[in-house]
Amino acid sequence: MKPPPFTYHAPRDLGAALRTLEEIGAGGKVLAGGQSLIPMLNMRLVAPAHLVDINRVAGLGGVEREPGGVRVGALARHAEAERSGAHPLLTRALKLVAHPVIRNRGTVVGSLVHADPAAELPAVLAVLGGSVRVARWRDGAPVERDIPAAAFFTGPMESAVLPGELAVSAWFPDLAPGAGCAFAEVSRRHGDYALAGVCAVAGPAGAARVACVGVGPVPVVVDVSGHAPDWAAAARAVREETDPDDDIHATAAYRRYLVGVLAERALREAAQEAETLGT
Ligand SMILES: Cc1cc2nc3c(=O)[nH]c(=O)nc-3n(C[C@H](O)[C@H](O)[C@H](O)COP(=O)(O)OP(=O)(O)OC[C@H]3O[C@@H](n4cnc5c(N)ncnc54)[C@H](O)[C@@H]3O)c2cc1C
DSSP states (O other): OOOOOOEEEOOSSHHHHHHHHHHHGGGEEEESSOTTHHHHHHTTSOOOSEEEEOTTOTTOOOEEEETTEEEEETTOBHHHHHHHTOSHHHHHHHTTSSOHHHHTTOBHHHHHHHTOTTOHHHHHHHHHTOEEEEEEEETTEEEEEEEEHHHHEEETTEESOOTTOEEEEEEEEOOOTTOEEEEEEEOSSTTSOOSEEEEEEEOSTTOEEEEEESSSSSOEEEEOGGGTTOHHHHHHHHHHHOOOOOOSSOOHHHHHHHHHHHHHHHHHHHHHHHHHHHO
């Protein structure tokens, strides 16, 4: 199918992008990599009156190391962030996102704003306690706010980015010194969305957290530090926190079973990595 008609905007700088978004308000959508938005337009699942293409906006790219973490600009593609190797958990998660052609075009920030509960990157932001920086035009100048991951994912395909706002970057905090991480998921074919997935951060001193993919409306974050190093018990606790749905790909019961298996696997792997780092 073809998309419904829309007015196309291609601003060249951040001020112009923000002014345009402010003017068109709820009738507008940002176009970044287009790897989710274009299929949704073509299937007529969304019908914005205006598209603001940010691909020519200067200053929105880059994967930058800053003290305490990594900042990923709104135009940094999955492939660029993956190649940079800037953050071990982000790198692992990106290898599981779709296929190389999609990763060449899709953006890390776009994936976060899209907030698909089956996507890997929202879980990474959530388990690390990262944040997303958004900007809007107010009184003739851009103003920014940082939204912590815990408040960012508000429902399936819903984030806290408001009409008129542009997500300009995402912040992925470093792991604690000596911590290990892992991402385990099951999908029918490599590159497909996962039936369920778990990313885990473990150590040092028994600290352990997971964020689960595909088993709730938003990433399900569980602190299992109290169970370390009994990862089987930790996995049971994780399973109890999830509320998966049935769909054409898997039953809710299978997804809940799977998430426990994956949680135990990811926690063991992350803890093993932490142990290796400590020796
Ligand atoms: C065949 C296929 C398989 C895929 N498999 C996976 C997978 O396994 N795992 C996975 O996680 N993803 C998968 N994806 C999705 C892919 O990762 C997308 O790249 C990602 O969801 C969105 O990034 P984008 O830059 O393409 O955003 P777009 O498609 O351009 O936009 C997506 C949404 O986010 C909004 N948006 C984007 N950027 C901004 C911004 N800076 N500020 C405000 N709003 C913004 C848009 O308005 C739109 O609502 C798949 C896609 C395809 C086509």
